[in-house]
Amino acid sequence: MDSQKIKIEDLSEEGYSIGHLDGRVIFVQGICAPGDEVEIKIFKKKKNYSLANLISIIHKDENNNVKPLCSHFGVCNGCQWQHVLYEKQLEIKNQHVLDKMERIAKIDLNTTEVNKILGAKKLTHYRNKLEYTFSCQCWISEEQIKNNVEIENKNALGFHKMKYFNKIVPISTCFLQQDPSNEIRNAVDTFCKTNGFSYYNFHEHTGDLRNLIIKTTTLNQIMVIVQFGDVEEKKIHLLMNFLKTTFPQITSLQYIVNKKLNETYFDLDVKTFYGQDYLIEEMDGLRWKIKAKSFFQTNTQQASILYKKIIELSQASSEDVVYDLYTGVGTIALYFARYVKKVIGVEIIESAIEDAKENAKLNKIENSLFFCGDVKDVVTEDFISQHGKPDILVIDPPRSGIHPQVIETILKIKPKTLIYVSCNPSTQARDIFALKESYNVKQIQPVDMFPNTYHVENICALELKK
Numbered sequence: 001m002d003s004q005k006i007k008i009e010d011l012s013e014e015g016y017s018i019g020h021l022d023g024r025v026i027f028v029q030g031i032c033a034p035g036d037e038v039e040i041k042i043f044k045k046k047k048n049y050s051l052a053n054l055i056s057i058i059h060k061d062e063n064n065n066v067k068p069l070c071s072h073f074g075v076c077n078g079c080q081w082q083h084v085l086y087e088k089q090l091e092i093k094n095q096h097v098l099d100k101m102e103r104i105a106k107i108d109l110n111t112t113e114v115n116k117i118l119g120a121k122k123l124t125h126y127r128n129k130l131e132y133t134f135s136c137q138c139w140i141s142e143e144q145i146k147n148n149v150e151i152e153n154k155n156a157l158g159f160h161k162m163k164y165f166n167k168i169v170p171i172s173t174c175f176l177q178q179d180p181s182n183e184i185r186n187a188v189d190t191f192c193k194t195n196g197f198s199y200y201n202f203h204e205h206t207g208d209l210r211n212l213i214i215k216t217t218t219l220n221q222i223m224v225i226v227q228f229g230d231v232e233e234k235k236i237h238l239l240m241n242f243l244k245t246t247f248p249q250i251t252s253l254q255y256i257v258n259k260k261l262n263e264t265y266f267d268l269d270v271k272t273f274y275g276q277d278y279l280i281e282e283m284d285g286l287r288w289k290i291k292a293k294s295f296f297q298t299n300t301q302q303a304s305i306l307y308k309k310i311i312e313l314s315q316a317s318s319e320d321v322v323y324d325l326y327t328g329v330g331t332i333a334l335y336f337a338r339y340v341k342k343v344i345g346v347e348i349i350e351s352a353i354e355d356a357k358e359n360a361k362l363n364k365i366e367n368s369l370f371f372c373g374d375v376k377d378v379v380t381e382d383f384i385s386q387h388g389k390p391d392i393l394v395i396d397p398p399r400s401g402i403h404p405q406v407i408e409t410i411l412k413i414k415p416k417t418l419i420y421v422s423c424n425p426s427t428q429a430r431d432i433f434a435l436k437e438s439y440n441v442k443q444i445q446p447v448d449m450f451p452n453t454y455h456v457e458n459i460c461a462l463e464l465k466k
């Protein structure tokens with residue numbers, strides 16, 4: 001098929017640029033952005049859309065003349081929107097949220113207060129956690145293939161190539177986390193390559209090394225966790241001692257031995273090799289103790305903005321009882337505790353609930369209670385008659401959204417205000433639609449937690465229908 005011209009209108013979550021041709025949606029692979037006029041070649045026609053490769057950019061929109069900072073741009077799937085002006089990124093994210101609210105939640109945007117997305121000040125070095133994977137199969141780029149580049153050692157430590165469960169893009173500099181994140185990763189990679197460690201083989205499920213997690217805090221604490229495969233004890237000690245002596249600034253050095261087929265470690269023992277088994281973070285006068293398995297928002301600066309906005313939208317008063325479902329280490333609950341009568345947090349990860357209870361003590365907060373378990377099993381009518389009906393219910397679930405049983409419970413107990421926080425506006429919109437018989441969406445507030453990526457966080461404030 002011959003090449004054709006289209007204008008790019010949008011960017012998709014999967015990393016495609018989107019345009020239309022003769023009424024059909026075209027997903028374009030290649031680096032271009034909304035406003036660009038491009039030449040494309042269609043290589044696959046599906047029922048409702050076509051896939052195309054970018055051939056050339058005929059006219060570049062002036063908003064897209066941003067030079068990507070990172071040398072891995074276009075190969076690594078981490079920060080795919082680096083070539084788009086930040087203001088334009090925000091516009092696109094805002095629009096994505098509103099589209100979902102209109103299309104899936106069926107909200108009338110004319111009667112809903114829609115606030116402009118809250119952008120970030122820091123566009124790089126904004127993450128407090130990065131997770132790198134070891135693989136014996138590094139990603140080989142088209143350019144390397146074309147130039148017949150000889151790759152002697154195919155072991156790689158870096159990020160997964162999108163859609164390839166086994167291929168890893170080796171990373172030399174990542175602009176997402178403050179130093180010494182890059183030094184630690186590169187030193188570990190060099191040390192392991194020169195000391196005969198084997199990197200994970202995703203087909204055979206063998207290899208000494210599986211992944212490396214680096215967490216940092218604004219108080220300059222550093223947690224490093226190495227996830228090993230089926231490895232000899234002396235190799236664990238070799239790498240751990242290397243990290244301990246090379247990076248004395250690490251405050252928590254931990255490891256996990258994972259012989260399972262999958263990489264999740266929530267059901268495994270995390271062993272402390274050196275230092276504490278937790279990190280301390282500080283935000284808005286509150287201190288947080290965070291252990292290895294606990295969730296903590298990865299952009300600390302934006303998390304502070306997010307939490308303050310949640311409090312504002314809830315219009316909480318000193319007589320209110322607040323439930324914080326999916327509470328993690330109790331962050332939202334303890335933000336509320338200062339303004340309301342009582343807060344109750346529920347979370348599935350045991351160590352996170354232990355952290356939440358300790359965080360209440362650490363911050364001298366006495367009006368909070370935390371419970372461990374699946375929200376759908378814990379928050380029952382019995383639980384509510386025991387602990388009091390919530391006036392405000394905050395819901396901040398994982399990407400998959402809320403279980404239908406939780407929706408049923410909400411519809412039965414009918415708190416006057418719901419604050420639904422989500423990193424996945426599609427599932428959020430689905431759940432809001434299911435709550436529609438009893439709730440109106442009063443306000444929508446997107447927040448950008450992840451500049452240069454398609455990710456967007458969204459807060460919806462819902463009020464009980466009269």
Ligand SMILES: C[S@@+](CC[C@H](N)C(=O)[O-])C[C@H]1O[C@@H](n2cnc3c(N)ncnc32)[C@H](O)[C@@H]1O
Nearest residue numbers: 295297326327328331347348374375396397398
């Ligand atoms: C998006 S995080 C939000 C955490 C917290 N609100 C914060 O801002 O740090 C979602 C949390 O839900 C927890 N979680 C996931 N499924 C759950 C379930 N079925 N019941 C209770 N908690 C769950 C996760 O462990 C995680 O801590």
